[in-house]
């Protein structure tokens with residue numbers, strides 16, 4: 234079916250013109266320093282996270298016209314180091330028969346002829362069931378700036394699905410180039426009874442696709458539909474990341490829209506998993522996507538929001554941020570995450586204290602700010618402590634608190650005093666561990682977010698905050714004697 238080119242160009246042209254105007258009205262000071270935010274309007278999932286012609290490309294689910302979800306476009310940004318981002322014009326608009334209801338999430342690959350290929354979910358009215366929508370997988374090809382939708386769209390439809398799978402929930406293809414230069418992809422799906430499946434497809438040329446296997450089946454354990462899947466080998470193990478909907482709340486999982494990491498082995502195009510864990514324990518984290526760096530690093534980004542905890546941000550002209558990309562590894566059957574090392578190029582000042590005794594409340598000269606990378610180790614002093622707390626982004630009225638309860642080996646993170654106007658869940662508690670009596674924390678602060686890495690990235694907690702930028706103090710509190718070593722880096726986007 235030929236693409237209706239006029240229609241295509243018009244919707245995209247309109248979006249590009251609109252975002253350029255709006256972007257000019259938003260000053261850099263209103264945005265995070267080194268987290269990608271929506272150019273204007275609304276952002277959700279990261280899409281097409283890839284390295285193309287020497288630049289990192291990060292597309293995103295995008296509704297430019299209002300700070301709320303609407304017919305999905307793809308926004309677009311590039312970076313040379315995963316830390317500083319530059320906006321490019323929107324890449325896709327919902328304007329062809331296969332995606333008239335939205336260009337939903339997807340991914341990118343580089344083709345042999347040098348073109349950048351985007352694979353995304355097209356949403357359109359279901360002709361067999363008016364009032365409902367059908368989801369198919371579509372392609373677009375481009376040069377890193379302009380993309381043209383494939384005339385053969387859609388390339389995967391419900392005809393490619395095994396019996397019993399829903400054509401209404403079939404989305405978020407993650408495409409991959411295989412070692413033999415063929416293509417594979419995993420797509421999220423679910424049965425008509427809403428039980429999540431990860432579907433595995435292959436293609437010789439990237440255009441003509443066939444079903445291979447159900448790579449993983451939920452069997453009612455982790456929510457319903459599984460969104461945004463990503464599958465890869467890491468440190469000798471097979472890893473699946475996905476975002477399940479409607480998870481049951483348990484001690485391990487916080488419920489609702491969650492993230493899931495399964496670790497195991499591939500056997501006959503199936504993942505046999507040994508371990509499961511949340512990817513992140515935070516209130517504002519969803520929809521992960523990774524790329525494989527030529528230097529061997531598996532780098533992950535994610536939406537730094539969650540459908541269940543969206544807040545009203547008074548007067549905000551952009552809505553939605555991505556996490557600072559993280560380097561992944563698997564150790565002892567667990568997923569570990571660390572901020573990308575490229576962040577270290579942007580250190581401005583370093584402040585270090587050793588053997589600081591915390592008893593009651595302490596603030597330390599030089600340790601404050603809203604663009605900071607803070608590393609601490611905490612151990613008991615003479616009078617063992619039970620409760621250790623960090624209050625970040627603090628002033629008289631505001632703070633976001635991270636509390637370690639030593640006797641229960643639990644961390645509670647609470648952002649209810651972070652300037653919010655919305656009564657959603659602001660606090661979460663999860664079990665953690667000390668190693669040889671020491672708890673290690675690293676906190677990345679960037680204006681409107683905090684990312685916490687516990688014990689060298691064994692666990693992470695991601696959240697957005699709203700407090701005015703003048704709330705920049707950091708307080709330490711302990712109820713007995715705690716002793717800490719601390720290293721703080723202030724960050725600035727001028728490269729050193």
Ligand code: FRU
Nearest residue numbers: 278294337338404405460520
């Ligand atoms: C996940 C998700 C995806 C979908 C997109 C729509 O956050 O629901 O499954 O493709 O958002 O914007």
